[in-house]
Amino acid sequence: MIKFFLMYYEHVEINKPTLLETEVIKSCLSRSNEQYSFIEYKDFKLIYPENAALFIVVGVNDTENEMAIYEFIHNFVEVLDEYFSRVSELDIMFNLEKVHIILEEMVLNGCIVETNRARILAPPQILD
Amino acid sequence: MVVPLLKLQDLIEEIRRAKTQAQEREVIQKECAHIRASFRDGDPLQRHRQLAKLLYVHMLGYPAHFGQMECLKLIASPRFTDKRVGYLGAMLLLDERHDAHLLITNSIKNDLSQGIQPVQGLALCTLSTMGSAEMCRDLATEVEKLLLQPSPYVRKKAIPTAVHMIRKVPELSDIFLPPCAKLLHERHHGILLGTITLIMELCERNPAALRHFRKVVPQLVQILRMLVTTGYSTEHSISGVSDPFLQVQILRLLRILGRNHEESSETMNDLLAQVATNTDTSRNAGNAVLFETVLTIMDIRSAAGLRVLAVNILGRFLLNSDKNIRYVALTSLLRLVQSDHNAVQRHRPTVVECLRETDASLSRRALELSLALVNSSNVRAMTQELQAFLESSPLDLRADCASGILLAAERFAPTKRWHIDTILHVLITAGAHVRDDAVANLTQLIGGAQELHAYSVCRLYSALAEDISQQPLVQVAAWCIGEYGDLLLEGSCEEVEPLQVEEEEVLALLEKVLQSQMSLPATRGYALTALMKLSTRLRGDNNRIRQVVSIYGSCLDVELQQRAVEYNTLFRKYDHMRAAILEKMPLVERGGPQVDEEAKESKEAVQVSKAAAPVPTEPQASKLLDLLDLLDDTPEDAQHPPPLDPSPGGTLVHLLDLPCALPPPAPIPNLKVFEREGVQLNLSFTRPPGSPALLLVTVTTTNSSEGDVTHFICQAAVPKSFQLQLQAPSGNTVPAWGGLPITQLFRILNPNKAPLRLKLRLTYNHLGQSVQEIFEVNNLPVETWQ
Numbered sequence: 001m002i003k004f005f006l007m008y009y010e011h012v013e014i015n016k017p018t019l020l021e022t023e024v025i026k027s028c029l030s031r032s033n034e035q036y037s038f039i040e041y042k043d044f045k046l047i048y049p050e051n052a053a054l055f056i057v058v059g060v061n062d063t064e065n066e067m068a069i070y071e072f073i074h075n076f077v078e079v080l081d082e083y084f085s086r087v088s089e090l091d092i093m094f095n096l097e098k099v100h101i102i103l104e105e106m107v108l109n110g111c112i113v114e115t116n117r118a119r120i121l122a123p124p125q126i127l128d
Numbered sequence: 129m130v131v132p133l134l135k136l137q138d139l140i141e142e143i144r145r146a147k148t149q150a151q152e153r154e155v156i157q158k159e160c161a162h163i164r165a166s167f168r169d170g171d172p173l174q175r176h177r178q179l180a181k182l183l184y185v186h187m188l189g190y191p192a193h194f195g196q197m198e199c200l201k202l203i204a205s206p207r208f209t210d211k212r213v214g215y216l217g218a219m220l221l222l223d224e225r226h227d228a229h230l231l232i233t234n235s236i237k238n239d240l241s242q243g244i245q246p247v248q249g250l251a252l253c254t255l256s257t258m259g260s261a262e263m264c265r266d267l268a269t270e271v272e273k274l275l276l277q278p279s280p281y282v283r284k285k286a287i288p289t290a291v292h293m294i295r296k297v298p299e300l301s302d303i304f305l306p307p308c309a310k311l312l313h314e315r316h317h318g319i320l321l322g323t324i325t326l327i328m329e330l331c332e333r334n335p336a337a338l339r340h341f342r343k344v345v346p347q348l349v350q351i352l353r354m355l356v357t358t359g360y361s362t363e364h365s366i367s368g369v370s371d372p373f374l375q376v377q378i379l380r381l382l383r384i385l386g387r388n389h390e391e392s393s394e395t396m397n398d399l400l401a402q403v404a405t406n407t408d409t410s411r412n413a414g415n416a417v418l419f420e421t422v423l424t425i426m427d428i429r430s431a432a433g434l435r436v437l438a439v440n441i442l443g444r445f446l447l448n449s450d451k452n453i454r455y456v457a458l459t460s461l462l463r464l465v466q467s468d469h470n471a472v473q474r475h476r477p478t479v480v481e482c483l484r485e486t487d488a489s490l491s492r493r494a495l496e497l498s499l500a501l502v503n504s505s506n507v508r509a510m511t512q513e514l515q516a517f518l519e520s521s522p523l524d525l526r527a528d529c530a531s532g533i534l535l536a537a538e539r540f541a542p543t544k545r546w547h548i549d550t551i552l553h554v555l556i557t558a559g560a561h562v563r564d565d566a567v568a569n570l571t572q573l574i575g576g577a578q579e580l581h582a583y584s585v586c587r588l589y590s591a592l593a594e595d596i597s598q599q600p601l602v603q604v605a606a607w608c609i610g611e612y613g614d615l616l617l618e619g620s621c622e623e624v625e626p627l628q629v630e631e632e633e634v635l636a637l638l639e640k641v642l643q644s645q646m647s648l649p650a651t652r653g654y655a656l657t658a659l660m661k662l663s664t665r666l667r668g669d670n671n672r673i674r675q676v677v678s679i680y681g682s683c684l685d686v687e688l689q690q691r692a693v694e695y696n697t698l699f700r701k702y703d704h705m706r707a708a709i710l711e712k713m714p715l716v717e718r719g720g721p722q723v724d725e726e727a728k729e730s731k732e733a734v735q736v737s738k739a740a741a742p743v744p745t746e747p748q749a750s751k752l753l754d755l756l757d758l759l760d761d762t763p764e765d766a767q768h769p770p771p772l773d774p775s776p777g778g779t780l781v782h783l784l785d786l787p788c789a790l791p792p793p794a795p796i797p798n799l800k801v802f803e804r805e806g807v808q809l810n811l812s813f814t815r816p817p818g819s820p821a822l823l824l825v826t827v828t829t830t831n832s833s834e835g836d837v838t839h840f841i842c843q844a845a846v847p848k849s850f851q852l853q854l855q856a857p858s859g860n861t862v863p864a865w866g867g868l869p870i871t872q873l874f875r876i877l878n879p880n881k882a883p884l885r886l887k888l889r890l891t892y893n894h895l896g897q898s899v900q901e902i903f904e905v906n907n908l909p910v911e912t913w914q
Contacts, residue, residue: 065376065380065416065419065420065423066419066452066456067412067415067416067419067420067452067453067456068372068373068376068416068419068420070412070416070452071372071373071412071413071416072373074412093140094136094137094140096136096180096183096184096187097180097183097212097213097216100216101212104253108252108253108256108257108285108288108289108322111288111291111321111322111325112321112373112377113284113285113287113288113318113321113322114284114317114318114321115317115318115321115371115373116317116318119318123246123249126246
């Protein structure tokens with residue numbers, strides 16, 4: 001069971017999230033390794049790099065720089081790595097709130113706020 | 129009954145243990161029931177655990193709206209853990225459409241003013257994610273205060289909240305405009321990031337803000353320069369590039385500010401060049417920054433050298449082994465190719481390489497780009513590459529590739545023969561996927577290339593003999609063989625190896641096409657007509673053809689049957705006219721395809737020629753009718769016949785005598801239509817008010833030369849939809865030196881109010897010569913037919 005979480009920074013209808021998610025997962029999984037990691041889906045783009053068994057997908061609208069988002073995903077994974085010491089899927093699942101906290105530190109309403117690892121991890125570490 | 133409450137972790141484990149969907153649902157439903165019970169009367173200390181479980185369940189997709197009120201209660205509680213989960217729940221469960229969200233406004237206000245940083249951070253986060261317009265209006269002042277607080281933690285969170293507020297309530301942008309300039313001076317990158325986003329948002333919404341912020345361009349340049357030139361700083365660097373996110377944001381803002389604005393663009397030029405050259409491209413971060421730089425260069429008014437640099441960077445991206453970068457580069461090059469064509473040309477070989485990508489959408493982009501890059505100097509090489517690609521491409525790309533090649537060939541063909549060859553090749557390889565008017569274009573092309581008739585028909589014949597399944601190819605080949613069958617039989621084309629073709633072979637091939645299952649009805653139509661045409665071209669007797677035609681007289685397909693019957697009649701009753709009707713077609717002009725009109729015209733023309741045969745007996749009229757294009761030869765396929773021009777030399781020329789009334793003075797301006805050696809022709813127009821479709825034209829011929837004009841005859845022709853009546857002229861001599869002019873009255877009926885076209889034919893003797901003039905009257909005033 002692969003589960004990833006999407007924070008919706010734009011209003012989405014109530015039953016659409018699940019539908020949306022399933023479609024997105026399907027299209028991501030169906031792409032093989034040789035294909036590149038940007039997909040155009042409806043009216044926005046999906047960006048996902050592969051990190052072993054973990055898939056993180058980010059949907060952005062057309063004007064964003066795809067490579068910058070790619071970088072952001074890398075950064076995010078690194079942050080999670082540092083916090084959980086080698087993050088894996090189970091870590092994320094069992095510590096969902098913590099991950100949410102970290103994500104909140106980094107992205108606020110779709111804008112990237114902080115990318116410095118130390119500063120991001122300070123509040124969650126205080127919480128512990 | 130007290131049920132032990134599960135912790136979130138246990139719940140997750142249980143859910144994972146469920147093997148089927150039904151089991152999972154069961155577990156969740158049970159748990160939801162517990163949660164609901166505990167919300168009603170449970171321990172407040174445990175509430176946050178319950179909500180956490182509920183949120184997990186919600187994430188899995190199950191309904192969780194009953195938790196909304198709990199969120200409110202948790203937010204209001206003083207404990208941090210409660211607030212934490214409560215805000216998270218608010219973000220996930222509440223949104224604008226539920227009325228409950230307004231209730232948290234007060235809580236947020238309290239939290240924001242309390243001054244506890246983490247709490248403020250939480251509140252701001254929630255507000256920025258789901259704040260509605262009313263909430264934003266209420267809390268705007270709070271957020272503004274927080275913008276100016278000393279703590280960077282809170283400030284960096286307050287800024288994106290401000291961004292959200294502006295998005296929801298654009299009027300608030302006034303409040304947030306002043307702090308921006310001050311915030312730019314910060315050193316904290318988080319704040320800078322947020323500020324830049326804020327400025328971008330302000331500029332996008334408000335052109336006045338745009339002008340205001342142009343002043344800070346130098347400052348932004350300064351910041352970026354510092355970022356690029358300072359060395360490694362542990363705080364912010366990501367794989368060797370110092371804070372690429374900030375760089376990218378600044379570049380984006382510069383793009384917005386510099387768009388369409390010369391001054392700012394100039395200030396940025398150096399910096400952009402510097403960034404482009406200094407950035408390390410071995411890692412993705414560097415490439416991201418470079419890509420943003422390229423995008424910025426493309427959008428602002430940059431120097432030409434800079435644009436070339438941008439294109440070169442993209443070219444380098446194309447060579448990169450990482451396919452993401454190649455994808456991104458191809459997309460941007462596509463955008464650039466319109467404006468900087470030459471620069472992109474230099475990378476043509478790389479682009480063509482990309483055609484061979486395994487990935488479908490990459491090769492599609494490469495195809496589009498290659499098509500855009502074709503020009504007259506590289507058309508031969510490119511077409512070769514594209515044709516190679518066509519053979520190996522996946523099906524969905526074939527149609528695009530084929531039509532692209534055809535278009536390119538049309539625009540840039542160096543020689544007609546090459547053009548024909550290319551189209552032929554495309555038809556053979558991907559015939560089923562070409563656009564429908566390719567057939568029409570090709571026939572028109574071949575028809576126009578006189579010298580290549582023999583060559584084309586030979587090649588088409590050999591192609592057809594090999595394969596009769598590609599419909600467009602068959603159609604064109606059938607048409608050609610019909611038209612130029614005699615050239616084929618002579619076997620005289622030098623450029624291809626001499627082909628000895630027997631009449632019988634040709635007929636057999638056409639019959640095969642007719643009988644084949646793969647032929648579309650349209651193709652059969654072409655083949656039948658071609659057979660008919662061959663009856664005049666071939667030297668042998670026509671028994672075989674007559675047989676085939678009569679067989680099809682009882683065919684089930686109505687179209688074919690009609691043709692066959694008509695052709696049969698042509699054989700039997702009108703054999704003397706067969707040669708004339710089946711003559712070679714004159715060159716058709718490329719007009720828009722007018723299906724029904726031509727079909728009707730040709731039908732009527734054939735009826736006219738068979739039924740009454742008045743046409744060939746009137747020698748004068750027939751000269752005008754030469755242009756009629758007895759359109760019997762046109763295959764009337766339902767889809768797209770070769771485009772034909774409605775012939776300007778109309779048909780119905782009635783030479784009637786009618787009592788003529790002198791036309792009243794004309795409000796429409798007179799028109800001088802002809803002048804030669806002193807002989808002038810003037811037209812004057814009248815529209816009688818009683819009959820709106822009627823136009824009276826008076827033709828006045830004057831002579832100011834020293835010789836008489838004798839035996840003057842004037843004839844006219846109009847398009848088919850009009851009716852023309854010529855009245856007898858007042859005479860047929862115009863004495864010299866301005867003698868009495870000849871007048872003649874035309875009556876033109878125009879029931880359809882179509883644009884009037886008039887063709888005149890004059891014959892007279894003047895100065896010892898006999899003169900004949902045919903011309904069309906241009907510049908007819910609009911009032912004549914409206």
